[in-house]
Amino acid sequence: MVEYLVPAAPFDFQRMLQRPLSRPSKVTVIDLEAASYTRALRLKAKVVPITVSGGGTVDVPVLSLSYPDDLSEQERVEIRNRTRRMFSIEQDLTDFYATMSQDPRWASLIERQYGLRPIQDINLFESMVKVIIGQQLNVQFAATLVERLVDLGEETMNWNNGFLPVFPSAEQVASWSYEQLRAQSFSQRKAEYVIDFARTIVSGKIDLERLWHMSDQQILEELTALRGIGRWTVECFLLFGMGKPDVLPAADIGVQNAVQKLYGLSQRPKEDKVRQLAEAWAPWRSYATYYLWQSLIGDN
DNA sequence: GGCCAGGCTAGCA
DNA sequence: TGCTAGCATGGC
Numbered sequence: 001m002v003e004y005l006v007p008a009a010p011f012d013f014q015r016m017l018q019r020p021l022s023r024p025s026k027v028t029v030i031d032l033e034a035a036s037y038t039r040a041l042r043l044k045a046k047v048v049p050i051t052v053s054g055g056g057t058v059d060v061p062v063l064s065l066s067y068p069d070d071l072s073e074q075e076r077v078e079i080r081n082r083t084r085r086m087f088s089i090e091q092d093l094t095d096f097y098a099t100m101s102q103d104p105r106w107a108s109l110i111e112r113q114y115g116l117r118p119i120q121d122i123n124l125f126e127s128m129v130k131v132i133i134g135q136q137l138n139v140q141f142a143a144t145l146v147e148r149l150v151d152l153g154e155e156t157m158n159w160n161n162g163f164l165p166v167f168p169s170a171e172q173v174a175s176w177s178y179e180q181l182r183a184q185s186f187s188q189r190k191a192e193y194v195i196d197f198a199r200t201i202v203s204g205k206i207d208l209e210r211l212w213h214m215s216d217q218q219i220l221e222e223l224t225a226l227r228g229i230g231r232w233t234v235e236c237f238l239l240f241g242m243g244k245p246d247v248l249p250a251a252d253i254g255v256q257n258a259v260q261k262l263y264g265l266s267q268r269p270k271e272d273k274v275r276q277l278a279e280a281w282a283p284w285r286s287y288a289t290y291y292l293w294q295s296l297i298g299d300n
Numbered sequence: 301g302g303c304c305a306g307g308c309t310a311g312c313a
Numbered sequence: 314t315g316c317t318a319g320c321a322t323g324g325c
Contacts, residue, residue, distance in 0.1 A: 137306085141322070
């Protein structure tokens with residue numbers, strides 16, 4: 001089954017694939033030549049592969065979404081909705097660019113990344129686990145740990161004459177011991193944080209889907225009550241997992257470095273300084289954050 | 301070898 | 314309320 005999605009322009013799918021802002025993960029297959037993104041999607045009762053392919057242009061974009069034929073209408077709706085969310089299909093960036101271009105320091109960054117959006121996580125549990133793993137560690141090692149966690153799950157699905165790794169479910173992770181993650185170079189604390197979070201979800205103490213009906217502040221309060229989840233973690237979860245448009249992880253070392261670079265500051269700005277500067281970015285602080293992170297990569 | 305990395309907790313004043 | 318040591322590992 002193939003259907004078409006029409007994103008709000010500008011939308012640069014090719015650039016999104018080349019530099020996915022969400023951490024690289026072995027559960028995704030990116031084909032740059034075909035401009036396609038494939039991964040397994042965990043529905044309520046089954047796991048299915050979905051492929052999103054880009055077409056059109058940055059200013060007149062179109063995406064095609066492919067998934068198996070033998071699905072119920074309800075499942076198709078869920079796939080459609082989650083895909084739209086993952087690629088921020090409806091988000092119109094025009095006002096973001098207008099807001100940021102008032103500051104000449106941002107002009108060049110915006111111009112270089114025109115049409116760029118983050119690829120969000122498709123699943124809230126997966127998103128939180130990845131953010132917890134990413135705490136404090138350099139991005140590359142964090143990605144390695146995510147890979148090992150996926151390997152530990154040992155779940156794959158047949159796809160394209162090969163196998164597509166599937167990110168483990170909360171039930172799977174909750175069933176593991178801390179020692180299993182320790183054996184994969186997780187620190188004791190990180191192993192506890194990840195597994196305890198999974199157990200909190202499985203126990204029903206936290207219902208992740210309920211978060212969609214809560215404000216950012218309420219979500220912050222609810223999740224930071226859990227051990228191992230602080231403000232930075234929730235902010236990144238709101239960004240990558242929930243796609244909230246106006247969140248700022250001001251304590252983030254990468255954001256601080258990027259702000260220092262972009263604003264030509266003599267030293268790395270502290271959290272309060274970043275929050276103060278970022279007031280001018282509202283209500284687009286999430287996108288400003290994405291672009292700042294992006295500015296740290298390669299030739300930006 | 302030493303410092304750093306897309307932090308958090310617990311303990312202390 | 315605010316500050317800091319300790320955590321633990323790989324990357325550079």
